[in-house]
Amino acid sequence: MGKATRTKWTDELDARLLSLWEANCTVKDITVELGKSEQSVQTRASRRGFGKRNARDVIGVMSDGTVYWSEAEIDLLMDMRIKGASHKEMAAHFGRTKNAIHALFGKIEREGRPTVSPKKMIPCMCCGVQFGSEGWHNKQCEPCFRYNTSIDV
Structure with a gap:
């Protein structure tokens, strides 16, 4: 089995990488588009100083099946928590699982964002x-x- 051929990064590839990166495409999607490995894409983006992307800006389902929460959804979720809604009620409202709701609250707490205990x-x-x-x-x-x-x- 032969080695995969490597292609050098060009200005055109860098420009395309930047546009896909800023559009919050997944690394997997970028690798398919550019014909590069995930490691190559992540390394290049880091070395070019593209910075971290905010996945929450992406609303909807990504090609890898990941569903991101928008800030508006998180705000509504926090309002529901203040009003005493259960995880089951929140999950039904957003069309998500109870585990997804629980995981999001855990992530919010780990990020150090202020959370409100359910009342x-x-x-x-x-x-x-x-x-x-x-x-x-x-x-x-x-x-x-x-x-x-x-x-x-």
Whole structure:
């Protein structure tokens, strides 16, 4: 079996690599387009200073089957979490699996982005309005809590 022939990088290949890189194409897609190995593509992009790509800018399904989350989807997911939606409810809303939801929250936490703990919706013990409780200690909605703490005893 013979060795694969190597082709030198040209200005045209560099320009095409840059356009594909900025379009957030997968490395696998770029290798097919340019006829280069994955290692060659990644090394060339790194040496040219193309930098990291934000896969979240890509909305939809990539050719390798990866489905990326858009920032708008993440924001909506965080809103649903604040309102106390379960992973099952979120998965159904976005057409994803519960594991995908769980994995995304893990990734967000590892990135150091602020996360919000899920809040259970309960009735306020004073006015009865449903609100997102922060835990066993939180039984009053914010307006009732502020009112009750402002009263002089």
